[in-house]
Amino acid sequence: MAIKSSKPDIERTVSPRQQEDEIISEISLRPRRLDEYVWQAQMKEHLSVAIQSAKIRNKPLEHILFYWPPGLGKTTISTIIAHEMGSAIKSTSGPAIEKQSDIISILTSLTEGEILFIDEIHRLRPQIEEILYSAMEDYQIDIMIGSGTGATSVKMDIPAFTLIGATTRLSNLSNPLRDRFGNVMKLDFYETIDLARIIKRSFSLLGLSTLSDAAILSVAERSRWTPRIANRYVKILRDYATVGKPIENKDECEAIFEGFGVDSYGLDILDRKLMMHLMESFHGRPVGLSTLASVVGEEVATIEDVVEPYLLQIGFIERTPRGRQITMKWEEYMRKTE
Ligand code: ADP
Helix, strand or coil: CCECCCCCCCCCCCCCCCCHHHHHHHHHHCCCCHHHCCCCHHHHHHHHHHHHHHHHHCCCCCCEEEECCCCCCHHHHHHHHHHHHCCCEEEEEHHHCCCHHHHHHHHHCCCCCCEEEEECHHHCCHHHHHHHHHHHHHCEEEEEECCHHHCEEEEEECCCCEEEEEECCHHHCCHHHHHCCCEEEECCCCCHHHHHHHHHHHHHHCCCCCCCHHHHHHHHHHCCCCHHHHHHHHHHHHHHHHCCCCCCCHHHHHHHHHHCCCCCCCCCHHHHHHHHHHHHHCCCCCECHHHHHHHHCCCHHHHHHHHHHHHHHCCCEEEECCEEEECHHHHHHHHHHC
């Protein structure tokens, strides 16, 4: 079992297995207060009201479930909530909680009002979910005392806490678990203008405040509407600037992106490989997800959670009952770039 600040599950631009220095610099770019967090105004208002109400009532915040693709800010917003509530936060992830004793020891070690953040909550095992039901609803857990026929179940109180669950797969969550969350919140991909705000802030935190708006926009346009990718590109440009390469304007930045294979739509080598296979090997016909994953040499979950959400969103592929298929928009894009 691991309790720590957790990361999602796929290598690439939205990777879980980050290097120590990357995690440290990510922490420094992570906004700490709700007013620094770029989000739709209504969602922010809704969350802010829930936080203020919990504080006035002197009760823990209702449990919250966040769902959206990796890299869009679930961990960040959970940390902000803890900060705004003045509460401690413990972070873990669904696959890290292996045994019932793991979840019992996490729950019994919480302090009053503490936040428990469980990333990839859809990957919790059913026996562990069951313990969460009464923990979430009544702040109680059932503990078995003794063994064999003499075993009895005893209810034990645990501190009142807030569970923040994060998932990229809402549909994989069992209904009883989903129903116990007082708030279920979805975040969509970010608008280019919002990403530009995040990028500007990150550049200035990294000591680069002289960038032109055009350069900021060129990063925003390539970041697949995802802050984690935006921050990664910001750090790459920072590295170029550190070794004396100019990054003052759009053209200079674009040349750098071209150099490492990211085009003006933010498509990278993996996206293009997938699209080319759909177009050439399958002649534009629909292809099942597992076939597609095996021809590009990636796991199905990588294609589903990391690659295709953006390709679907920009309209380069579509889902049909028989599989994924390229669209006219992709064909137009190909004609333009040839
Ligand atoms: P997730 O948990 O959804 O995978 P994270 O919370 O780890 O994503 O966010 C990834 C990076 O993007 C972090 O470095 C964070 O600083 C930045 N980030 C995410 N959302 C926002 C936001 N709304 N405003 C500013 N920065 C953000």
